[in-house]
Amino acid sequence: MNELVATYKLTTPLFMAGADQTGAEMRAPSIKGALRFWYRAIALSQLGSWQEVQEKERKIFGSSKTGQGRFLITVERKGLSSSKTFDFKHDQAGIVYLGYGLKDAQRKYFEPGASITVKLLFKPGSGEETVEPVMKALIALGLFGGLGARARNGLGSVAITSLQIDGVEKWDNPKDEKELKKKIAEFVQSLAPLPAELPAYTAFSAQTRIDVAGADRDPVKLLDDIGKKMMVYRRDIKSDSALIRKFLSGGDISAHPYRVAFGLPHNYFFKSDGNKANVNAVQRERRAGPLFIHVHALAGGRYAAVLTLLPAEFLPAEEQIKITGSGRDKKLPCRVDYGVIEKFMLQFPNRLEVRP
Incomplete structure (x- = not known):
């Protein structure tokens, strides 16, 4: 069995909920859903078409047609705050703008700073062709993405801090912006050859652009x-x-x-x-x-x-x-x-x- 263990730092307010949208809840299915998204984004370059990506995704992550997927997922949380209502201050007009709708809905959130560890235990015989793209999805989530509501707008950002394969550490944290740029460039290169044409769905391609756009001590x-x-x-x-x-x-x-x-x-x-x-x-x-x-x-x-x-x-x-x-x-x-x-x-x- 292969075990992937990825640890992330929550860097911005996380608005994640279950059936009760007025509360806040850290949910493994939601994290698995985010991984599915990033799997689709990175898999096109290797599989070539949306149809093939869908077919492989169902086998790896599971579906009503194919049954259970190739791995079990568990989530551990350390330092997760109690849920609270976000104070959309007047001097945080940018947060209000990026979180459009959250203020009026009075959604609760988790404060930044928590450590989130995602463990994936693969079934016997899964093979590198199954484990490697999921590993890349874990990295993509931690380099470009987030969890919960308005994740594309930067809320619920999760930064990868550790990645272990069967107990062996495979990730070095970038110390500054230049090292982060290098990490991102290496990751994108690992997806080559990227499609030259505009993809049929949201995925990495030769037309992708990524910028490290400034830094601050207050996320x-x-x-x-x-x-x-x-x-x-x-x-x-x-x-x-x-x-x-x-x-x-x-x-x-x-x-x-x-x-x-x-x-x-x-x-x-x-x-x-x-x-x-x-x-x-x-x-x-x-x-x-x-x-x-x-x-x-x-x-x-x-x-x-x-x-x-x-x-x-x-x-x-x-x-x-x-x-x-x-x-x-x-x-x-x-x-x-x-x-x-x-x-x-x-x-x-x-x-x-x-x-x-």
Whole structure:
């Protein structure tokens, strides 16, 4: 039997719940779900197609069709705080922005600082072809991701601090931003050859971009600063506001807002006249954004921000963008420009960039 043991440090507030969404609960199924996501993200380069990734994922992680997966998962928590209601302060506008909806829902959370150890015990005969991609998923979660609600926006970030295979340590913690960049570059290189074309779903490809975008001793302040920058950046895309105002005043438009690239739905409200508009897909309620924010723990009590852009086909070919407001709607072809997000990533002057 092969045993993988990954330990993570919780670096930002974690909003994770079970059936009772008003409470907070650390759940192994939720962690397994996050691992499934990152498995899909890293497996495409080796398996070649979404269909093959799905088939292999079901065998490894389990499904109603294939039965139990190839491993058992247990989770240990050390230093996990009691759950409490987050204080969305006025001076944390960036956190409020990144955690949209959590304030109104009064969701409870766990404070940063806890140690979370995930143990995976594989069934006999699993083989390297099964264990290795799961190991990479564990690393990806700890380099780029998080757990719970608004994990893509940096909340619930978990930084990998240890990775053991059958008791042998395989991970060295990066001491500073340059070492973190090197770790990320080595990980991306381990996925080669990456697909050159835009993937059919969120996955690593040759078009992936990763930036180490600054550091601070306060991880929550670091995340709050990123949220404030994003809020200002998106607000200042004046052409989008002008486009929506034209639509609301009865004018004809031929394109959707640029900021669609950050995900759907998104809304507009103009204080001057109270007009509102909603931007969504015709058949889908939401499309998660392709930008992942992660706060990573470094040596000496410092933390670094990691911004990961995983561009993919934004919507199926037949899907359209729909804009609704002032008693009318407009359907438009989906033509997303991921350059809008790359331009946001350029807002961090001391960033360290990783390209495949």
